[in-house]
Amino acid sequence: MKRESTGDKLFITINAIVMFLVMVIVLYPLIYIISASISDPMYVNNGDMWLIPKGITFEGYERVFRNMDIWTGYRNTIFYTVVGTLINLVLTIPCAYALSRKDLEGRNYIMVLFIFTMFFSGGLIPHYLLIKNLGMIDTPWALLLPGAVSVWNIIITRTFFQSTIPRELEEAAEIDGCSNGKLFVRIILPLSAPIIAVMGLFYGVGHWNSYFGALIFLSDRDWFPLQLILREILIINQMSDSAMLGGAEAKAQAEQARIAEIVKYAVIIVSTLPVIAAYPFMQRFFVKGVMIGSVKG
Structure with a gap:
C-alpha cells in the first residue's frame, strides 16, 4: 500500500x-x-x-395527543402532502419527458415560457384575486392547484430523461409498434424510479412544511395545516411573554405561556417525525437522482 x-x-x-x-x-x-x-x-x-x-x-406530549386542533392539523397536512405530491408528480413527470423529446416541435420556446415564470409573476394581490375568482378560497384546492408544478423540478427531471434514457431504446419500442403512451407507461416510468423518488421527496417536504398559502387563503380552521396550528402556539407564547398584566389575569396568562412553551417543542417533534422516518428509505434514490439530473446534461 x-x-x-x-x-x-x-x-x-x-x-x-x-x-x-x-x-x-x-x-x-x-x-x-x-x-x-x-x-x-x-x-x-x-x-x-x-x-x-x-x-x-411528558405533559407536552400528553397535551398534544389530547388536543383535537393539532390532530386536525396533522390530518390536513397528511392530506395536502399525499394528494399534492401525487398531483405534482402526475403533471411534472409527463411534462418533463415531453420536453426531453427532440421530436417535440417548439420545445425550446415552451421552456423559455416556463423559465420566464421563475423570474416574473403578477405578485401576491393578483394571485389572491385569481384564487378568489376561481372560488377556491377556504378550500384545499387553494393550496394544491396553484403550485401543482415547479419549473425548477421540471428542468431537473427533463435533464434526467435526456441524460439517462437512451434514444435508441425509444426508437426500438417505436419500431415494435409501441405508441407514445405505452412507451411512457411501460418503458420510461419503470426506468425513472430514482427521479420519481427525488421529485416525490422534494414536493412532499415542500407540502409538509408549507404554511404561507394556508395563512393567506384559509380562514376555516377545519382546513388548517399543522404548521398554522404550530404558528398559533408560537404567537400565543410571544404575546404572553410581552403582556404586562396583573393579578389573576397575569397568572392565567403565565400558565397559558407555560403550556404553549411545553407543547411547542412536542409539536415540532411530532410534526417532523414522518419526514425523518421516510428519508432513510428514499436516500439512495435521492442521491442517485440528484447526481444524474444535475451533473450530466
Whole structure:
C-alpha cells in the first residue's frame, strides 16, 4: 500500500475535524429540541437546560395527543402532502419527458415560457384575486392547484430523461409498434424510479412544511395545516411573554405561556417525525437522482 505523506495526513485530519464540527452543528438543535420537549419549561426558559433534559415531564406530549386542533392539523397536512405530491408528480413527470423529446416541435420556446415564470409573476394581490375568482378560497384546492408544478423540478427531471434514457431504446419500442403512451407507461416510468423518488421527496417536504398559502387563503380552521396550528402556539407564547398584566389575569396568562412553551417543542417533534422516518428509505434514490439530473446534461 502507498504510504501516506504528511500533507495527506494533515488533509485527512483537518477534514475529520471539519466533518465533526458540521455533525455537532447539525445534531445539537435536534438534541436540544428533543430534550426541551421533555423538560420543565422553567429550566428551558432560564437557559439551565442546554443539552440534557431537566425536570423531565411528558405533559407536552400528553397535551398534544389530547388536543383535537393539532390532530386536525396533522390530518390536513397528511392530506395536502399525499394528494399534492401525487398531483405534482402526475403533471411534472409527463411534462418533463415531453420536453426531453427532440421530436417535440417548439420545445425550446415552451421552456423559455416556463423559465420566464421563475423570474416574473403578477405578485401576491393578483394571485389572491385569481384564487378568489376561481372560488377556491377556504378550500384545499387553494393550496394544491396553484403550485401543482415547479419549473425548477421540471428542468431537473427533463435533464434526467435526456441524460439517462437512451434514444435508441425509444426508437426500438417505436419500431415494435409501441405508441407514445405505452412507451411512457411501460418503458420510461419503470426506468425513472430514482427521479420519481427525488421529485416525490422534494414536493412532499415542500407540502409538509408549507404554511404561507394556508395563512393567506384559509380562514376555516377545519382546513388548517399543522404548521398554522404550530404558528398559533408560537404567537400565543410571544404575546404572553410581552403582556404586562396583573393579578389573576397575569397568572392565567403565565400558565397559558407555560403550556404553549411545553407543547411547542412536542409539536415540532411530532410534526417532523414522518419526514425523518421516510428519508432513510428514499436516500439512495435521492442521491442517485440528484447526481444524474444535475451533473450530466
